Amino acid sequence: MKQPGLNRTGRHSIGKFAAGMSTALALFLFSAVPSIILFSAVPSLAVNPDEVLPDPVLESRARAISSEVRCLVCQNESIDSSNAELAKDLRLIVRERLVAGDSDQQVFDYLVARYGDFVLLRPPVRPETYVLWFGPAVVFVLGVIAVGFYFTRQKRRFAADTPLPLSVGERQRLEQLLADAPQDEMTQRPSSSSDQATGRTGTGKPKS
Amino acid sequence: MLRKSIFFLPILTFFVVGGYFYWGLDPNRNPASIPSVMIDKDVPVFDLPRLEGSGVVGFGSDDLRQGTVTLVNAFSSWCLPCLAEHPVLTELAKRNGIRLYGINYKDKPEDAAAWLREHGNPYARIGADTSGRVAIDWGVYGVPETYVVDGNGRIRYRHIGPLDLAAMNEIILPLISELKP
Numbered sequence: 001m002k003q004p005g006l007n008r009t010g011r012h013s014i015g016k017f018a019a020g021m022s023t024a025l026a027l028f029l030f031s032a033v034p035s036i037i038l039f040s041a042v043p044s045l046a047v048n049p050d051e052v053l054p055d056p057v058l059e060s061r062a063r064a065i066s067s068e069v070r071c072l073v074c075q076n077e078s079i080d081s082s083n084a085e086l087a088k089d090l091r092l093i094v095r096e097r098l099v100a101g102d103s104d105q106q107v108f109d110y111l112v113a114r115y116g117d118f119v120l121l122r123p124p125v126r127p128e129t130y131v132l133w134f135g136p137a138v139v140f141v142l143g144v145i146a147v148g149f150y151f152t153r154q155k156r157r158f159a160a161d162t163p164l165p166l167s168v169g170e171r172q173r174l175e176q177l178l179a180d181a182p183q184d185e186m187t188q189r190p191s192s193s194s195d196q197a198t199g200r201t202g203t204g205k206p207k208s
Numbered sequence: 209m210l211r212k213s214i215f216f217l218p219i220l221t222f223f224v225v226g227g228y229f230y231w232g233l234d235p236n237r238n239p240a241s242i243p244s245v246m247i248d249k250d251v252p253v254f255d256l257p258r259l260e261g262s263g264v265v266g267f268g269s270d271d272l273r274q275g276t277v278t279l280v281n282a283f284s285s286w287c288l289p290c291l292a293e294h295p296v297l298t299e300l301a302k303r304n305g306i307r308l309y310g311i312n313y314k315d316k317p318e319d320a321a322a323w324l325r326e327h328g329n330p331y332a333r334i335g336a337d338t339s340g341r342v343a344i345d346w347g348v349y350g351v352p353e354t355y356v357v358d359g360n361g362r363i364r365y366r367h368i369g370p371l372d373l374a375a376m377n378e379i380i381l382p383l384i385s386e387l388k389p
Contacts, residue, residue: 086350
């Protein structure tokens with residue numbers, strides 16, 4: 001790209017340059033930043049080379065399972081990312097079970113039989129966990145209903161607050177008053193007489 | 209009426225959030241203790257070899273189905289809390305009619321034997337679980353852990369972490385006398 005401002009069509013080239021820059025920036029933000037975040041996580045993984053299975057298909061299944069299994073020592077980590085001794089043992093067990101021909105579900109069942117549902121980072125959907133899984137959606141729906149209710153009520157109240165249109169007699173009286181009023185009095189009327197003149201008696205709104 | 213009741217919402221929110229904080233900050237709650245799924249289940253099938261140099265034999269699942277209540281304690285020489293509970297276990301083992309078996313978890317036999325020589329061996333039998341696999345079958349996720357196994361080889365209670373006198377007097381001993389035939 002040309003240096004901006006060096007030729008006669010400097011303005012134009014600056015514009016192009018800026019547009020190119022912003023496109024590049026957008027591309028960077030949308031592609032580079034997430035991938036930097038994703039790939040910078042890779043070196044921190046705890047899986048040792050000697051644990052890795054020779055079969056890449058089994059290994060990828062083992063990795064997928066491991067990332068769903070809680071390390072019971074450092075409880076907010078998966079065994080895939082934990083350096084705890086027990087996590088290493090469990091990683092090896094996961095791989096052994098897979099090599100022995102277990103399905104993914106059988107591996108999970110094997111671990112749950114020993115450590116309970118707690119070992120699963122993704123809690124199973126069961127009647128006991130319905131509140132956990134569906135609670136937020138229920139609260140959201142209730143919130144939407146509450147907000148909707150609030151706005152319809154407010155709209156109805158706003159409609160009720162709008163004064164009724166003037167009747168024919170009232171309109172005539174108003175026109176008469178406006179015609180009679182001298183110009184200077186219209187602008188500099190003392191507040192007491194103003195109250196009298198614009199009193200709400202003639203608006204047709206029922207007194208409450 | 210409905211409009212007025214909305215003013216109670218902050219109070220309600222306070223009590224709900226406060227309730228969670230109260231639960232979360234309760235000093236008696238141990239966030240590391242995970243309920244065992246092995247309670248009221250048969251002990252896993254295993255057969256552990258003897259710990260070399262300990263002077264006692266190993267044991268397996270069949271040895272826990274002999275009609276006697278057994279305390280099974282997972283321990284290691286490298287585990288400091290195990291040393292902390294050691295006097296309590298020694299005290300328990302002295303009592304009449306209490307069987308204490310040990311699972312030596314991921315330890316070097318020579319280290320474990322030296323540790324037992326130095327501090328005394330309260331265990332009637334010790335199985336060497338060098339790989340830690342048997343302990344995983346029991347649902348052990350750290351040492352020390354203590355299981356109460358009834359005479360039919362069924363796990364009745366699990367204690368996480370070092371046993372103290374309170375746990376011994378208030379939980380373990382009453383349970384043992386309850387399970388005794």
